[in-house]
Each structure stands twice: as C-alpha cells, then as structure tokens.
Amino acid sequence: MNTILIRKFFYGDIPDETGGGELPQTPSKEAGKEWPLWEVLIRSKQGLDHKHAGSLHAADAKMAIENARDVYTRRMEGVSIWVVESKYIHATNPDESGELFEPAEDKIYRHPTFYELPDEVNKM
Amino acid sequence: MSKHLTDFILHLADSTLILGQRNGEWCGHGPVLEQDIAITNITLDLIGQARSLYQYAAKLINEVSKLSESEVPPAEGFKAASEDTLAYLRTEREFKNFLLVEQPNSDWGQTILRQFLFSTWQYYLYQQLKEKGSDTTLAAIAEKSLKEISYHVRWSGEWVIRLGDGTAESKKRMAHAIQELWPYTGELFLPAPYEKVAxxxxxxxxxxxxxxxxDVFNEATLLVPQHVYMHTGGKTGTHTEHLGYMLAELQYMQRSFPGCEW
Known part of the structure; x- marks a missing residue:
C-alpha cells in the first residue's frame, strides 16, 4: 500500500525532522533519550544562601549551569548558581511524615520564644 | 570620511540584527525548552547590540544632514534618521550584513555553528574596537557587548564540541553544517572600502x-575545511536570495503602515 505524506511548511517554520529535536518515537524509547533532570539552586545576593529555584533537563553539568543561567537568572535573580543531578537528592517519604514531623507539633518549648530580648537586638 | 564610519557601523548593526532575526525564528521551536530560551536570550542580546549601533549611526547621519541642509533643502517627507528608519526602511541593497548571517536555518547544529563562527569574529573585532578606543562611542558599545559575546562564544563553542564529539548522527550533522557555512566565512576578513576608516x-x-x-573544531573532532571557494558581497550590499524574504517579514509592518507604533 502506498502512503503519500503531505507536509505543509510556513515561512520561518522549522520542520521537525530538521529542527534538532528527535522525531516522536515510542514512549519507552523516548524516555531513554531524555536528558537527566537537574535541580537548580541560586544565590540571589552575596552573603545569602543558595535557594532552590527549580529544575531543568541537561546532558551534563556544564550544560545544566548554562541552562540555569538562561532559564533562572534572566532577570538578575542571581550571583551564583549550583546544580545537582536530581537523582543524588534523597528525600523523605510523604507516607512517613506522621512519624517524622508530627511529634514536633506539641513541643512549643523548643521555640526560643520564652526569652526576653534586649531592644538592641532587632530582626530576630 | 564620516560616510565610511557610518557604513562601518551599519555593517556591524545589520549583521547583528539579521542574525538576531534568524535566531528568533527558533522561538518556540528549540529542540528542548532550555535551549529554546537560551537561543532567544542570545537573540535579544544581538538585537540590543544592533539597537545601540543603529542609534549611533542615526546620530552621525543626522549630524551630516544638518550640515548640508543650508545648501540642499531636505526632500519632502524627510524624516530624521533613527534606529527604526535604519532597520525598517532600508532596502536589501543597502544592508551590509555578512552573507553568513542571512543563510536560512536548517538544523540545530547549523544554527549553533553559525552563532559560534559569528560570535568568535565579533569577540576579536570588538576587542580591537575597545582597545583602540579612537571612537569612544564605538569603544563603549564594544565594551558593553563583549560581556554578552563572551558568553555566546562559550555557549555555542560548547555546543559545537558536544555535537561534534557526540553521536555518529550529531557528528555527521556538524560536518554537514561546516560544509554548508564555511564558504561564507571568507567575507569576515575581506576588508570593505569603508573599513579603512575604522x-x-x-x-x-x-x-x-x-x-x-x-581549537574548538579539534576538541570536537571536526575537520577544518581547506581550500574552499568563498562567497562574498554581503558587506557591500550584494546578497543571497534569502535576505529579501527576511526583510519582507521584518519590515512588513512599517512598510504597510508607515509610522505605526504600538
């Protein structure tokens, strides 16, 4: 059986097959070709901490830093960037949040709210 | 003298604007979201650089036309030159951009190779303009642009290495891109008459x-072509057929609705 494929291009439109991206494949194949996920931490000012800004895909650390620069610091959000591959981050299991976090709820004496602060100490 | 300087600035501005316009076609079509943003960021840098250069050229043109005003009355409908009139109201033959930057996009490899070849040229030329400093405005534009250009060279150079030294497919595409674009690199170093003054x-x-x-090609395991015929003419206004289509799209609004703003 003959199949005729008709494609229509518009000026300035880049056809998928030459557009650099892979053609859509079967989902399993596609998953293997995805670049790894990276977490991005940005320090907004000297002296402040790096804060989690979001995540992105990149083939290697260099590309991850450049992508982070382009995606997350376009509006002067940062002076320093850290990236770490997401697979290296170990997280708590949400199912265990009861035993992990709830015991702290009724222990208000752990908050340092029972001290009298001198007036000279602001911003505590 | 002054005409030559203006032409030189227009040549720099046109090359930057036209490459920006070409890269802009990737907006929404990048291979992945992150690279889509990266190439459009670079596009905005390029258009920003073009604006500074057009503004300077317009200033020089207006200074000259005021001097000659007393002798020849300005033509009817005469408007002072501005960055907009220079970008939107000049014809193909008046554009002095390299042929390299008007070549149509094919794949991602070709786009980043073109960026790398152009940004590297920009980097070393702007170093000269900055160091010479005989024209303080041009030196200041060069100094400001160099920060952006250094990143463009690094970004595109790393992509050339990544693809050249990547898979068999990416290497093949990079080799093809070099074959396609190399014949347009001779023009980068062919002095135009107006460049003597610069x-x-x-x-x-x-x-x-x-x-x-x-160095980058070696690291990317790509070959530098030898003895290639070089196309020329862009710097003096003789373009490939592609520029006309680009200007048609770029200038459409101002040509159809003169003076329109939004």
Missing part, C-alpha cells in the same frame, strides 16, 4: 579567529 586590523583578526575556531 582601522580594523585584519592581519590580527583572522589568525585569532582561526585559532579559536580550529
């Missing part, structure tokens, strides 16, 4: 560019 040192520019490009 004192561009082509004897220094070409080896510096060639060394950087060769």
């Amino acid at each position: 004192e561009v040192d082509f004897d220094k520019l070409k080896p510096a560019w060639f060394k950087k490009v060769s």
Whole structure:
C-alpha cells in the first residue's frame, strides 16, 4: 500500500525532522533519550544562601549551569548558581511524615520564644 | 570620511540584527525548552547590540544632514534618521550584513555553528574596537557587548564540541553544517572600502579567529575545511536570495503602515 505524506511548511517554520529535536518515537524509547533532570539552586545576593529555584533537563553539568543561567537568572535573580543531578537528592517519604514531623507539633518549648530580648537586638 | 564610519557601523548593526532575526525564528521551536530560551536570550542580546549601533549611526547621519541642509533643502517627507528608519526602511541593497548571517536555518547544529563562527569574529573585532578606543562611542558599545559575546562564544563553542564529539548522527550533522557555512566565512576578513576608516586590523583578526575556531573544531573532532571557494558581497550590499524574504517579514509592518507604533 502506498502512503503519500503531505507536509505543509510556513515561512520561518522549522520542520521537525530538521529542527534538532528527535522525531516522536515510542514512549519507552523516548524516555531513554531524555536528558537527566537537574535541580537548580541560586544565590540571589552575596552573603545569602543558595535557594532552590527549580529544575531543568541537561546532558551534563556544564550544560545544566548554562541552562540555569538562561532559564533562572534572566532577570538578575542571581550571583551564583549550583546544580545537582536530581537523582543524588534523597528525600523523605510523604507516607512517613506522621512519624517524622508530627511529634514536633506539641513541643512549643523548643521555640526560643520564652526569652526576653534586649531592644538592641532587632530582626530576630 | 564620516560616510565610511557610518557604513562601518551599519555593517556591524545589520549583521547583528539579521542574525538576531534568524535566531528568533527558533522561538518556540528549540529542540528542548532550555535551549529554546537560551537561543532567544542570545537573540535579544544581538538585537540590543544592533539597537545601540543603529542609534549611533542615526546620530552621525543626522549630524551630516544638518550640515548640508543650508545648501540642499531636505526632500519632502524627510524624516530624521533613527534606529527604526535604519532597520525598517532600508532596502536589501543597502544592508551590509555578512552573507553568513542571512543563510536560512536548517538544523540545530547549523544554527549553533553559525552563532559560534559569528560570535568568535565579533569577540576579536570588538576587542580591537575597545582597545583602540579612537571612537569612544564605538569603544563603549564594544565594551558593553563583549560581556554578552563572551558568553555566546562559550555557549555555542560548547555546543559545537558536544555535537561534534557526540553521536555518529550529531557528528555527521556538524560536518554537514561546516560544509554548508564555511564558504561564507571568507567575507569576515575581506576588508570593505569603508573599513579603512575604522582601522580594523585584519592581519590580527583572522589568525585569532582561526585559532579559536580550529581549537574548538579539534576538541570536537571536526575537520577544518581547506581550500574552499568563498562567497562574498554581503558587506557591500550584494546578497543571497534569502535576505529579501527576511526583510519582507521584518519590515512588513512599517512598510504597510508607515509610522505605526504600538
């Protein structure tokens, strides 16, 4: 059986097959070709901490830093960037949040709210 | 003298604007979201640089036309030159951009190779303009742009290495891109008549560019072409057929609705 494929291009439109991206494949194949996920931490000012800004895909650390620069610091959000591959981050299991976090709820004496602060100490 | 300087600035501005316009076609079509943003960021840098250069050229043109006003009354409908009239109301033959930057996009590899070849040229030329400093405005524009250009060279150079030294497919595409674009690189170092006034040192520019490009190609395991016929003409207004289509799209609004703003 003959199949005729008709494609229509518009000026300035880049056809998928030459557009650099892979053609859509079967989902399993596609998953293997995805670049790894990276977490991005940005320090907004000297002296402040790096804060989690979001995540992105990149083939290697260099590309991850450049992508982070382009995606997350376009509006002067940062002076320093850290990236770490997401697979290296170990997280708590949400199912265990009861035993992990709830015991702290009724222990208000752990908050340092029972001290009298001198007036000279602001911003505590 | 002044005409030559204006032409030189227009040549820099046109090359930057036209490459920006080409890269802009990737907006929404990048291979992945992150690279889509990266290439459009670079596009905005390029258009920003073009604006500074057009503004300076417009200033020089207006200074000259005021001097000659007393002798020849300005033509009817005469408007002072501005960055907009220079970008939107000049014809194809008046554009002085390199042929390299007007070539249509094919794949991602070709786009980043073109960016790398152009940004590397920009990097070494702007170094000269900055160091010479005989024209303080041009030196200031060069200094400001160099920060952006350094990143463009690094970003595109790393992509050339990544794809050249990547898979068999990516290497094949990069080799093809080099074959396609290399014949347009001779023009980068062919002095135009108006460049004498700018004192561009082509004897220094070409080896510096060639060394950087060769180093990156070597790392990318790509071959530097030898003895290639070079196309020329863009710098003096003789363009390939592609520029007309680009200008048609770029200038459509101002041509159809003169003076329109939004």
